[in-house]
Amino acid sequence: MANYLLTGVAGFIGGALAARLLREGHRVIGVDNLSTGFREAVPEGVEFFEGGCESAATWERIPPLNYAAIYHIAGQSSGEVSFEDPLYDLQTNAQSTLHLLQLACRLNVPQLIYASTMSVYGDQPDRPILEGAPTEPKSFYGVGKLASEHYLRIYAEQFGIKTVALRLFNVYGPGQNLANLKQGMVSIYLAQALQNRHIVIKGAAERFRDFVYIEDVVQAFLAAEEMTQSGYGCFNIATGVRTTVADLVAAIQKALPFESTTEFVSGTPGDQFGITGESSAFTQASGWRVATPLDVGLKRMIAWALSA
Numbered sequence: 001m002a003n004y005l006l007t008g009v010a011g012f013i014g015g016a017l018a019a020r021l022l023r024e025g026h027r028v029i030g031v032d033n034l035s036t037g038f039r040e041a042v043p044e045g046v047e048f049f050e051g052g053c054e055s056a057a058t059w060e061r062i063p064p065l066n067y068a069a070i071y072h073i074a075g076q077s078s079g080e081v082s083f084e085d086p087l088y089d090l091q092t093n094a095q096s097t098l099h100l101l102q103l104a105c106r107l108n109v110p111q112l113i114y115a116s117t118m119s120v121y122g123d124q125p126d127r128p129i130l131e132g133a134p135t136e137p138k139s140f141y142g143v144g145k146l147a148s149e150h151y152l153r154i155y156a157e158q159f160g161i162k163t164v165a166l167r168l169f170n171v172y173g174p175g176q177n178l179a180n181l182k183q184g185m186v187s188i189y190l191a192q193a194l195q196n197r198h199i200v201i202k203g204a205a206e207r208f209r210d211f212v213y214i215e216d217v218v219q220a221f222l223a224a225e226e227m228t229q230s231g232y233g234c235f236n237i238a239t240g241v242r243t244t245v246a247d248l249v250a251a252i253q254k255a256l257p258f259e260s261t262t263e264f265v266s267g268t269p270g271d272q273f274g275i276t277g278e279s280s281a282f283t284q285a286s287g288w289r290v291a292t293p294l295d296v297g298l299k300r301m302i303a304w305a306l307s308a
């Protein structure tokens with residue numbers, strides 16, 4: 001049994017990862033400010049601390065255990081919100097990361113694994129991109145995540161801690177927040193279909209994304225922790241499969257047991273037109289592979305949403 005500190009434990013990805021760590025018999029200290037997460041979503045067995053990761057006061061309350069790793073998952077994750085309040089985005093993302101890195105050094109935690117994003121890339125050519133592609137974020141959200149990656153890299157270089165940034169592409173699956181209509185393409189379209197039988201799509205139908213199923217993402221975090229490499233690593237967590245918005249919406253509509261209509265309106269600022277990723281570097285480093293194709297994952301998510 002090992003001790004883990006996990007932020008964002010009341011959210012979609014953090015909750016799923018915490019549940020998996022608990023199932024494996026570990027002790028999980030979880031932190032969340034419940035800004036987009038829910039207290040009820042914190043898995044039973046997590047020792048929960050409500051607080052903001054950007055605040056030093058939160059870290060003074062955390063038990064100084066012998067942690068095997070920190071999983072830093074918390075953060076606001078909407079490009080749209082980052083334009084509404086760039087300062088808030090900076091605090092919740094980059095400032096929080098800095099606090100967690102300081103804490104890792106203070107408590108001698110050997111590694112920190114971070115939930116970064118494909119938003120660090122900005123617009124890219126229409127082919128799966130590798131980690132060495134230029135980073136030119138189009139949103140303040142992407143800027144904050146990219147800054148966090150650089151903090152991770154410098155902490156690894158200067159203080160000897162192992163740090164890993166996982167650039168998550170579009171994550172979806174059971175447990176995603178169907179009440180948050182500003183983050184998560186699959187969850188936004190599905191939630192609207194369920195609530196109104198009408199899907200409003202912000203931006204063009206030809207935009208495209210790379211959708212990764214939640215269980216594959218949880219597996220990626222565990223694989224990152226198990227990697228024996230030291231220093232800093234930065235990896236895409238993607239499938240390489242290109243899915244247009246039109247295809248995604250059609251697949252959701254087809255899988256639902258009722259008809260729904262669609263409407264296209266203008267896009268949100270900072271939205272990438274299209275992006276897919278190549279994860280061969282992470283496969284080579286950790287053995288991780290995508291296990292769940294989109295049609296299988298969508299079926300599971302829709303079954304969960306219909307029964308919720």
Ligand SMILES: NC(=O)c1ccc[n+]([C@@H]2O[C@H](COP(=O)([O-])OP(=O)(O)OC[C@H]3O[C@@H](n4cnc5c(N)ncnc54)[C@H](O)[C@@H]3O)[C@@H](O)[C@H]2O)c1
Nearest residue numbers: 008010011012013033035036037052053074075077115171
């Ligand atoms: N879902 C995706 O497709 C995706 C893609 C790329 C990256 N990410 C990153 O993964 C992480 C988790 O995303 P998610 O989809 O689970 O979102 P989520 O909103 O469900 O979970 C985020 C959690 O963090 C908490 N939180 C936010 N700011 C906080 C702060 N300052 N202090 C403490 N808690 C805070 C929220 O209350 C929430 O419970 C985010 O950092 C996000 O940027 C997600």
